[in-house]
Amino acid sequence: MKDDNERYKYEQLALDLRRLIEAGTYHPGDRLPSLRAMSQQERVSMSTVMQAYYLLEAEGWIEAQSQSGFYVCDMLPRKLPEPEISNPAPDPTEVSVWDLTMMIMRDYADSDLMRLGIAAPNPAMTAAPRLNRLSASIGRKLEAENSRYKLLAGCDDLRIQIAQHAVRSGCHLSPADILITSGCQEAVSLSLRAVCGPGDIVAVESPCNFDILQCLEVLGLHALEIPMHPRDGISLDALRAAIGQQPVRACVAISNFSNPVGSCMPDENKQALVELLAERDIPLIEIDIFGEIYFGEQRPLVAKAFDRKGLVLLCSSFSKTLWPGGAVGWVVPGQFKTQVERLKYTSNIATPLVPQHALAEFMALGKYDPHLRRIRREYARCMTSLTQAVGRHFPPGIRLTRPEGGFLLWIQLPAPTDALSVYRHARESGIAIAPGSIFSVGGLYRDFIRLNAANWTPEMEGAVRRLGEIIAEEVGG
Ligand SMILES: Cc1ncc(COP(=O)(O)O)c(C=O)c1O
Numbered sequence: 001m002k003d004d005n006e007r008y009k010y011e012q013l014a015l016d017l018r019r020l021i022e023a024g025t026y027h028p029g030d031r032l033p034s035l036r037a038m039s040q041q042e043r044v045s046m047s048t049v050m051q052a053y054y055l056l057e058a059e060g061w062i063e064a065q066s067q068s069g070f071y072v073c074d075m076l077p078r079k080l081p082e083p084e085i086s087n088p089a090p091d092p093t094e095v096s097v098w099d100l101t102m103m104i105m106r107d108y109a110d111s112d113l114m115r116l117g118i119a120a121p122n123p124a125m126t127a128a129p130r131l132n133r134l135s136a137s138i139g140r141k142l143e144a145e146n147s148r149y150k151l152l153a154g155c156d157d158l159r160i161q162i163a164q165h166a167v168r169s170g171c172h173l174s175p176a177d178i179l180i181t182s183g184c185q186e187a188v189s190l191s192l193r194a195v196c197g198p199g200d201i202v203a204v205e206s207p208c209n210f211d212i213l214q215c216l217e218v219l220g221l222h223a224l225e226i227p228m229h230p231r232d233g234i235s236l237d238a239l240r241a242a243i244g245q246q247p248v249r250a251c252v253a254i255s256n257f258s259n260p261v262g263s264c265m266p267d268e269n270k271q272a273l274v275e276l277l278a279e280r281d282i283p284l285i286e287i288d289i290f291g292e293i294y295f296g297e298q299r300p301l302v303a304k305a306f307d308r309k310g311l312v313l314l315c316s317s318f319s320k321t322l323w324p325g326g327a328v329g330w331v332v333p334g335q336f337k338t339q340v341e342r343l344k345y346t347s348n349i350a351t352p353l354v355p356q357h358a359l360a361e362f363m364a365l366g367k368y369d370p371h372l373r374r375i376r377r378e379y380a381r382c383m384t385s386l387t388q389a390v391g392r393h394f395p396p397g398i399r400l401t402r403p404e405g406g407f408l409l410w411i412q413l414p415a416p417t418d419a420l421s422v423y424r425h426a427r428e429s430g431i432a433i434a435p436g437s438i439f440s441v442g443g444l445y446r447d448f449i450r451l452n453a454a455n456w457t458p459e460m461e462g463a464v465r466r467l468g469e470i471i472a473e474e475v476g477g
Contacts (some may be wrong), residue, residue, distance in 0.1 A: 013038075028074045046179055074357060116455075120324060151350055154340070157361075160360075171302060179331050181315075192221065192250065194329050204252050210439060232265060233253065234273065254290035255273075261403075262402075264294075265300075274307055283336065284313070290405060292376075304332060315331050
């Protein structure tokens with residue numbers, strides 16, 4: 001949190017207004033003073049007031065009504081309770097969520113559905129058109145190089161850009177520390193194979209993204225589900241107890257804006273997590289795929305920033321921010337570099353070159369930061385709008401997370417709702433969601449759903465209303 005003299009004028013004004021709303025000086029439904037009136041009253045420029053109002057809008061405190069001004073929202077942030085800390089069984093479990101995973105992947109391919117299920121970015125908030133054009137021109141330039149085998153580690157220019165960018169997340173890397181992969185999924189899969197073998201126990205967050213559970217399943221690994229806090233991520237006390245009792249071979253965590261919960265581990269927890277695992281030489285596979293999509297003032301660090309023993313394998317990709325179709329990711333494998341390289345070599349020798357060069361050029365042209373600033377603002381707005389729509393249309397008794405980044409909402413439905421039955425009925429109404437049970441191997445989260453806010457438009461209000469009706473019917477039995 002910045003102190004008063006570090007804030008920009010518009011941030012200070014937004015904070016002052018937020019305090020007035022919280023104190024009840026401005027009530028839900030009240031119209032805020034016009035831009036001109038506020039700028040005269042506060043002795044700041046109209047553009048400062050405008051920026052402050054936009055910030056409050058993105059945070060869900062006020063909303064613009066066309067031709068009329070800014071009004072305090074009816075459903076203010078923080079009114080709905082959060083889910084409680086999760087409580088999985090303390091035993092490792094053989095993984096199998098394949099059928100459910102395939103079911104929601106099929107929904108993603110069905111363009112007739114309102115797709116709120118898969119954690120895909122909004123196509124309009126990727127840089128795909130630009131990157132496709134860059135790929136076409138690079139393809140022509142690289143004709144000779146592209147007709148030979150590619151280098152295992154990936155394109156040097158891209159690794160340089162990734163290393164430069166990583167400084168903001170607390171990592172001082174050389175390009176040689178980075179291995180380019182085909183998306184984050186390959187980075188995670190290679191990392192797991194490098195540090196574990198069939199039958200080993202892997203500690204995972206609970207709830208856990210099903211892509212990770214799929215990897216564990218095909219590798220014959222056992223998942224040990226560790227409780228997590230809706231805001232702070234994996235419980236360090238629970239993890240300490242678990243590794244004291246079970247021969248845990250690795251831990252997988254999404255440190256920033258986890259999927260599905262949206263939690264972001266405080267930086268001190270990341271340090272404590274790295275130190276806790278390092279005491280027993282347990283590798284941490286850290287996924288930072290949403291880390292750039294933060295709504296706050298600063299980019300959260302990665303746990304890798306605290307890694308002194310090379311035990312953290314940091315995995316990420318450009319899939320959520322720039323280009324899911326490019327399927328370019330990377331791993332910083334630390335002390336497991338040789339094993340990861342060998343596994344990469346045996347799976348596909350190297351990642352296709354053209355998309356890597358396109359990304360490197362995009363970043364070298366200085367396009368990445370402005371793009372990130374835009375999508376952070378947009379996704380913050382989408383999350384607020386979806387949260388408010390859920391607040392308006394879902395029946396009483398729900399709980400939901402308040403992520404400070406990413407674009408996923410994790411919602412607990414009132415007992416005794418069966419989220420799979422909600423999923424089926426929603427699908428009949430043309431709406432795809434992700435039912436909670438897909439995020440656990442122990443049969444948990446049957447009363448949860450995950451919604452993707454990335455594609456929010458006001459037209460989606462009707463879909464959220466319909467979901468609310470379906471849930472209300474389920475609750476009513
Ligand atoms: C935690 C996590 N890991 C991996 C992936 C897949 O990433 P990619 O598309 O870059 O392979 C996702 C996508 O949703 C994810 O959320």
